[in-house]
Amino acid sequence: MRFSERYGYKPVREIIQKDSIDQELRNALWSLYDRIIFANFYNSVSPSSSRILGSNLEGFFLNIYMNIFHKPTDEIPFFISEGISKLKKYFMSCQWYEVYDFIEVTLDNYPNIRYNLNSFSNSINLCLEKYLSAYRLSNSNILEITSEEEIQSIEDALENTNQYSGVQLHLNQALKLISDRQNPDYRNSIKESISAVESICKVITQDDKATLGKALKIIEDRHDIHPALKNSLNQLYGYTSDGDGIRHAMLEESNLSYIDAKFMLVSCTNFINYLIEKTK
Structure with a gap:
């Protein structure tokens, strides 16, 4: 914990992340995507030459493009590495509430990978708790726990x-x-x-x-x-x-x-x- 937090110089709403997501929490959430969802794809195929369409991530990308980016699906990149790069750029720069939208949409069409939905959801909640988010994931929905x-x-x-x-x-x-x-x-x-x-x-x-x-x-x-x-x-x-x-x-x-x-x-x-x- 930093000096400003230990001695009360940092606003409470920044310590308990109510209307914001700090960089540490954003990084940690993205890391879950990297280690749980994308890493499973990398394990079997080289990301630089592998295609999204026809892969176990096709439904995931279709869902994101239709429900988060609101773009036609023919704009989905051909290669997995480029696709993930675009997702990361969005995830790291979007509004704090759009990060939670991204998580909910992910759970609407969870990729067919060896980590099941509950494992991913539990990891998200552990992350939210560690970084003092005012929200938790419950039944695939982000709910407020600190008003x-x-x-x-x-x-x-x-x-x-x-x-x-x-x-x-x-x-x-x-x-x-x-x-x-x-x-x-x-x-x-x-x-x-x-x-x-x-x-x-x-x-x-x-x-x-x-x-x-x-x-x-x-x-x-x-x-x-x-x-x-x-x-x-x-x-x-x-x-x-x-x-x-x-x-x-x-x-x-x-x-x-x-x-x-x-x-x-x-x-x-x-x-x-x-x-x-x-x-x-």
Whole structure:
């Protein structure tokens, strides 16, 4: 992770790729085409002298030209090497959403190769998760898993806590741990998210030693917070503190995922934003 990401100088929506695809993700997705789809063709025939028409990639190219390029199929290059070159040029320069269109169209007519459709789809999803795309592939369709509202909540919390360095420290650390592409730490990201809530509660109650439960009771009494809202956060806190929770010294590896850590980060930033507005 780069300096700008570690210390919160890079916008959240660039870390979580909502309306964009950075070059690293684009390169990784294209590599899947190269290694899974095109490499199978190369294994048996020399690419410089082999033809597209009549090959196991003919249907794939027909589909791309008709549904992505919207060009007549007689413009499909004769040789496989030239055809792949044209596809790569498009893939590397098209709009971010057109990359996802390209993937969906690929799955509409997946080439007849030894790697099955599920293997390719799983590889795409692993790639999207690694590079923090806000989308996932499900049943051959690209679906949004991180909404604009969720990203806005995180951004608002970072902006609202400018004057509270302790809260910001926890939020930035939670974001850093969840977005580390090489070694994400979902367990400690969740811990940092809930610690950010504890920190803002201590600021509001002006009690550095208050537990979250005690702080929430004080805030509830002083600022008329609905009991159901307080209880929901207590339950969230309990999730991180019970026998299988994040803070418990576990000997076994947890099944925590990006979705778990993102849920906690968004939930905690929502609550932080609420508390700051409620207690102004």
